[in-house]
Amino acid sequence: MNARHARYPFFAAAREAVGESDVELGELVTTDDPAVSRGLERVERALMAGTVESETPGEWSTRDELLSYPVARILVSLIDAPAAVRKYAHAEATTAYERFTEDFVADDDGLKSTGTTTVELDDFLVEFGLTDDVRPEDGAQATSARTRKTDAYRVALGTYLTLSTPDWGENWRLVNREVADGEVRIVREELYELLREAVRRRVAEGLPFVVGDDAIAEALDAEIDSLRGLLADRKPVGRIDTVVPELFPPCMKHLLERAGRGAELDHHSRFALTAFLTGIGMDTDEIVAVYRETALDEEEIRYQTEYLRDDAGTQYAPPSCATMAAYDDCVNRDERCETITHPMAYYARALDDDGESGARGTNTAD
Ligand code: SF4
Structure with missing residues (x-):
């Protein structure tokens, strides 16, 4: 488990890190591990503030932060309300957006951390299987340096239509876009919007799931009551x-x-x-x-x-x-x-x- 896993817990590598650790989610929940408190905060903040960023980041270790993600997914599943899934996925995507734009800017400015905390644009494209669908506008195949230094991109039409929706505004409607050879021209900020949507979809995928272990559901009873209360109050x-x-x-x-x-x-x-x-x-x-x-x-x-x-x-x-x-x-x-x-x-x-x-x-x- 490293800091990048904690920062982007929906990445496949982060999931693998949790899977390869000797952590038992059932045990975590029933022993009141700090990751459970952070997981609860994660969902509360998602429902009430539209972010999953902690209010007290110094309180949590990298391990707590990473493990709070699967815990939060269990909590959202147990709430079992479409609004909870919608708001939670939106908040995870918003937080990820803030983090990756910060990382990309640091990368552009040559301020990238030497550790394994931050990501580059290419990491995101690889993670979401978009390397072949997004290329710099000058026509060359995306390479690390060229991708991040470019301000405009061509994105495959199918990917554009899958990840964007006309609800985002007139500007996103295909009739208002420059389309050529099966590709749509977008600027860098728009690419980031598409990545945010890719994150939202990945987070929402599979939610809610059936939490088969009754002991987990029982141990989280009070937390679920409180989270349902937050949603129920929103009439x-x-x-x-x-x-x-x-x-x-x-x-x-x-x-x-x-x-x-x-x-x-x-x-x-x-x-x-x-x-x-x-x-x-x-x-x-x-x-x-x-x-x-x-x-x-x-x-x-x-x-x-x-x-x-x-x-x-x-x-x-x-x-x-x-x-x-x-x-x-x-x-x-x-x-x-x-x-x-x-x-x-x-x-x-x-x-x-x-x-x-x-x-x-x-x-x-x-
Ligand atoms: S309105 Fe009165 S009873 Fe209700 S929460 Fe406020 S102080 Fe308490």
Whole structure:
């Protein structure tokens, strides 16, 4: 097991490294190995932040990081929901994209690490069987140096059609592309998009699978419950377009107060607060401003906010009171809390009681 395997755990060599090790996944899971905690984080981050990058990378060894991948696949399989597979594969591909573009740039700049951590573009082409389907624009067969120094490529039509979709935008439609001799012209950034899609497909392949070992499923019961809770909480809710901070539920006031003084919020808390603020009609810039004092990554907050709001303007609900309580985020309960089961319902009721308008249409159960 080496650092490159941990960085690109979906590579065949990484899979082989796990297979050749004496690690028993069943034993790993039943003995609470750190790889299981990292695997859980991997899936939680995928569902809530669109990335599988750890929030505490220094905490995990190369072994934990690599083994967390098969553990995450088991968890996603046990959740057994199409949305979990979709979001997980998307997050693995997004993380891989960030890593390989960083590696390719370092390679171009001559900053490539001398160890076995990073990859070159050619490694990716070989890994996905694309060496014969992608060549530099000048017509020569791709060689290592020429491939990475070139800004435009010709990709075999079949590969282009397999890996891209017109949903990516007008620019990807074949009618808008330069096609000649069964090849499509693409620029370097577009090649990277195709590679991201190749990763997404490989990760999604075979998921969910049947976890035949009952002991594994039993040992992961609590983790699966918590992950299913994250997904179940994402029911569409109506939008509340009224922002009255003094009427926020106590839990959200508490999280806001902590964010305001720069306290580190863990990802459950951050997701809950972001979903709540999105649900009451705050836009992305306003939400980013809420977190300004914290050390949180702005891009991640933007991703999460946009993820919570789909194209049709639908909002996704923050966690229910039960989930908030499970994560110790239900604090300072008051009398109104006794009458509801959801922070959005609390707020809608508070606005009603206060005579505020605009808070209508929540369909969160209360
Ligand atoms: S009961 Fe619900 S609304 Fe009230 S503080 Fe707890 S999580 Fe928030």
